[in-house]
Amino acid sequence: xxxxxxxxxxxxxxxxxxxxxxxxxxxxxxxxxxxxxxxxxxxxxxxxxxxxxxxxxxxxxxxxxxxxxxxxxxxxxxxxxxxxxxxxxxxxxxxxxxxxxxxxxxxxxxxxxxxxxxxxxxxxxxxxxxxxxxxxxxxxxxxxxxxxxxxxxxxx
Amino acid sequence: xxxxxxxxxxxxxxxxxxxxxxxxxxxxxxxxxxxxxxxxxxxxxxxxxxxxxxxxxxxxxxxxxxxxxxxxxxxxxxxxxxxxxxxxxxxxxxxxxxxxxxxxxxxxxxxxxxxxxxxxxxxxxxxxxxxxxxxxxxxxxxxxxxxxxxxxxxxxxxxxxxxxxxxxxxxxxxxxxxxxxxxxxxxxxxxxxxxxxxxxxxxxxxxxxxxxxxxxxxxxxxxxxxxxxxxxxxxxxxxxxxxxxxxxxxxxxxxxxxxxxxxxxxxxxxxxxxxxxxxxxxxxxxxxxxxxxxxxxxxxxxxxxxxxxxxxxxxxxxxxxxxxxxxxxxxxxxxxxxxxxxxxxxxxxxxxxxxxxxxxxxxxxxxxxxxxxxxxxxxxxxxxxxxxxxxxxxxxxxxxxxxxxxxxxxxxxxxxxxxxxxxxxxxxxxxxxxxxxxxxxxxxxxxxxxxxxxxxxxxxxxxxxxxxxxxxxxxxxxxxxxxxxxxxxxxxxxxxxxxxxxxxx
Numbered sequence: 001x002x003x004x005x006x007x008x009x010x011x012x013x014x015x016x017x018x019x020x021x022x023x024x025x026x027x028x029x030x031x032x033x034x035x036x037x038x039x040x041x042x043x044x045x046x047x048x049x050x051x052x053x054x055x056x057x058x059x060x061x062x063x064x065x066x067x068x069x070x071x072x073x074x075x076x077x078x079x080x081x082x083x084x085x086x087x088x089x090x091x092x093x094x095x096x097x098x099x100x101x102x103x104x105x106x107x108x109x110x111x112x113x114x115x116x117x118x119x120x121x122x123x124x125x126x127x128x129x130x131x132x133x134x135x136x137x138x139x140x141x142x143x144x145x146x147x148x149x150x151x152x153x154x155x156x
Numbered sequence: 157x158x159x160x161x162x163x164x165x166x167x168x169x170x171x172x173x174x175x176x177x178x179x180x181x182x183x184x185x186x187x188x189x190x191x192x193x194x195x196x197x198x199x200x201x202x203x204x205x206x207x208x209x210x211x212x213x214x215x216x217x218x219x220x221x222x223x224x225x226x227x228x229x230x231x232x233x234x235x236x237x238x239x240x241x242x243x244x245x246x247x248x249x250x251x252x253x254x255x256x257x258x259x260x261x262x263x264x265x266x267x268x269x270x271x272x273x274x275x276x277x278x279x280x281x282x283x284x285x286x287x288x289x290x291x292x293x294x295x296x297x298x299x300x301x302x303x304x305x306x307x308x309x310x311x312x313x314x315x316x317x318x319x320x321x322x323x324x325x326x327x328x329x330x331x332x333x334x335x336x337x338x339x340x341x342x343x344x345x346x347x348x349x350x351x352x353x354x355x356x357x358x359x360x361x362x363x364x365x366x367x368x369x370x371x372x373x374x375x376x377x378x379x380x381x382x383x384x385x386x387x388x389x390x391x392x393x394x395x396x397x398x399x400x401x402x403x404x405x406x407x408x409x410x411x412x413x414x415x416x417x418x419x420x421x422x423x424x425x426x427x428x429x430x431x432x433x434x435x436x437x438x439x440x441x442x443x444x445x446x447x448x449x450x451x452x453x454x455x456x457x458x459x460x461x462x463x464x465x466x467x468x469x470x471x472x473x474x475x476x477x478x479x480x481x482x483x484x485x486x487x488x489x490x491x492x493x494x495x496x497x498x499x500x501x502x503x504x505x506x507x508x509x510x511x512x513x514x515x516x517x518x519x520x521x522x523x524x525x526x527x528x529x530x531x532x533x534x535x536x537x538x539x540x541x542x543x544x545x546x547x548x549x550x551x552x553x554x555x556x557x558x559x560x561x562x563x564x565x566x567x568x569x570x571x572x573x574x575x576x577x578x579x580x581x582x583x584x585x586x587x588x589x590x591x592x593x594x595x596x597x598x599x600x601x602x603x604x605x606x607x608x609x610x611x612x613x614x615x616x617x618x619x620x621x622x623x624x625x626x627x628x629x630x631x632x633x634x635x636x637x638x639x640x641x642x643x644x645x646x647x648x649x650x651x652x653x654x655x656x657x658x659x660x661x
Contacts, residue, residue, distance in 0.1 A: 010591075010594070010595070011595050014591050014594075014595050015327070018327065018331070022334075025334055025349070028348075028349050028351070029348075029349075032346070032348055033346075034344065034346075035344045035345065035346050036344070041620055041625045042343075042617045042620045042621040042625065044341040044343070044344050044346055044348060045348075046617065047333075047337060047612075047613040047616065047617070048334070048337050048348065048349075051330050051333050051334055051337070052334075054326065054330050055326075055327065055330040055331070055334070058323045058324075058326035058327045058330060059327055061323040062323045062324055062327060065323065078380070079380065081379040081380060081382055082376040082377075082379045082380050082590065084379075085375060085376055085379045085562075086376070086583065086587060089372070089562065089566065089583050090580075090583060092566065093566065093576060093579040093580055093583060096566075096570065096576060096579065097576055101567070105563060105567075108562070108563065109559050109563065112555075112558070112559040112562055113555055113556075113559060115379065116379070116382065116554065116555035116558060116559060117382075117555060118553060118555025118556060118559070119553075119555070129556055133556070133559060133560055133563060134563075136560075137560070137563050137564060137567060140564075141567055141568075141571055145207055145210040145211070145571075146210060147210060147571040148574075149567070149571075
């Protein structure tokens with residue numbers, strides 16, 4: 001396996017992503033200014049800087065270990081279905097308040113049933129379960145626990 | 157003695173219909189989540205965390221305790237019937253229980269698992285009530301440098317307990333601490349890492365982290381492994397006929413196992429529960445290994461040993477009692493479930509520590525009583541009433557189940573603060589936790605780093621400011637030195653042993 005192939009493995013890319021995240025974190029930590037007492041060892045940026053250094057060292061150790069590992073050991077399933085779940089969830093959150101609980105949740109459950117291949121061949125059952133899930137959790141949150149859920153289209 | 161008596165008063169609180177209802181509902185929810193492969197009691201409590209905003213603290217804590225106990229026990233159901241542990245702590249039960257199932261003694265194995273859980277869980281709850289006052293006395297002696305070393309000890313144990321991936325454990329823990337530093341500084345009124353947005357000034361709440369790490373990530377993991385099918389295994393299990401009377405283990409078998417085995421395993425489980433990050437899996441594993449080592453019939457192990465089931469189940473249920481000790485006394489959770497229970501306490505304005513016992517024993521006593529009653533009464537009662545139908549739990553369509561979990565998780569993260577931003581955070585942490593799990597980083601270490609991070613920073617900076625920045629204070633303070641020595645001893649003991657134990661499995 002050459003170096004490009006090694007780098008394409010998500011087991012290597014993930015710690016690289018965390019390295020970038022740590023760098024952003026450290027840059028922000030260095031800009032923190034203490035309100036009183038100056039930037040001494042007990043100032044507000046001491047711990048973030050310390051943790052960032054520990055993170056760097058640990059990530060280098062992880063990266064070296066992952067780099068040396070055989071690609072076959074890290075083989076795993078497709079990411080398409082989790083990606084679809086993330087997209088559906090992101091849209092659900094975005095429309096949750098503008099559309100209201102009922103339409104947003106109905107659409108979300110439809111999307112999840114399609115992604116999870118549930119009752120696709122029996123439309124009546126499909127519709128029944130979509131309505132049932134939406135209604136049951138409305139009853140649980142709004143009915144039993146008295147939580148105010150977003151009304152339909154911001155209105156009633 | 158006075159505190160112990162006030163703990164006994166907690167049983168009175170369970171006589172209220174509301175509290176009793178939450179305890180029974182929690183137990184049934186915990187049984188369902190524990191028995192269903194892929195779901196855990198941690199997920200159940202995580203999903204119910206937003207609801208605790210809307211109910212009183214006593215029923216909330218009582219419900220958490222019964223979910224914890226039920227989840228620990230019910231993992232043995234699918235472990236025995238279909239050889240898939242419902243919870244990681246039931247791995248040893250799967251080995252012995254399923255071997256008995258294949259010999260036609262499935263109901264007997266479930267009965268032994270319930271009996272072990274019942275005895276272990278009850279002993280763990282009694283030990284918790286008996287030793288909490290002593291733990292409170294000890295907690296009062298610890299000063300700021302000692303508190304720092306204690307939190308450090310907890311984090312080090314959490315990291316090294318998975319000795320196959322120590323660097324990844326450090327990464328996960330450090331990531332949790334980094335997330336905890338977002339928001340107002342622990343000692344000065346200045347915001348950190350808010351990146352110019354007001355949304356982050358108050359910091360990141362426990363709720364989106366818990367829901368993301370345990371609910372959303374589970375959804376994504378299941379979505380990735382969607383094609384794995386249990387149908388063949390289920391068909392085989394459905395064909396088995398289970399009668400209620402077979403659940404009661406014969407007295408001769410209980411005597412053969414010996415009460416000493418139950419009690420010893422329970423004490424081991426309780427002690428392991430006190431250790432941060434160890435959890436039910438390690439309790440079951442250690443007690444099982446010890447029972448095998450000292451058994452008169454070691455040849456039965458691996459082929460359906462009732463003694464092995466009794467040891468493992470006594471230990472993992474007793475662990476529930478032990479896990480509450482560091483959480484209630486020092487705010488250091490022993491495992492993810494108690495980490496979420498800590499969140500429930502904080503949401504309700506209760507601060508863990510010795511003062512909690514002195515001033516608010518009436519609020520936490522019902523939780524202890526719930527642990528005891530769940531173990532002693534609800535475990536055997538649930539087995540007797542629902543035992544023959546347990547196998548049907550896994551027949552629920554996964555598409556329906558996980559879609560429902562997604563709705564509960566997301567709406568739950570909204571209802572706590574009525575914030576769309578919290579929902580986005582839950583999704584973001586879910587994706588992060590998914591990749592952590594996918595690459596064998598401990599999500600539990602991240603959660604505990606997030607919870608303990610502020611304490612670690614606060615005690616470190618306070619100790620250093622008292623000593624003009626001189627770190628030698630951690631060695632000259634006796635309580636601190638004791639915890640540092642303990643850290644070294646534990647690191648040595650855990651790392652030198654040959655058998656590898658994976659806490660994330």
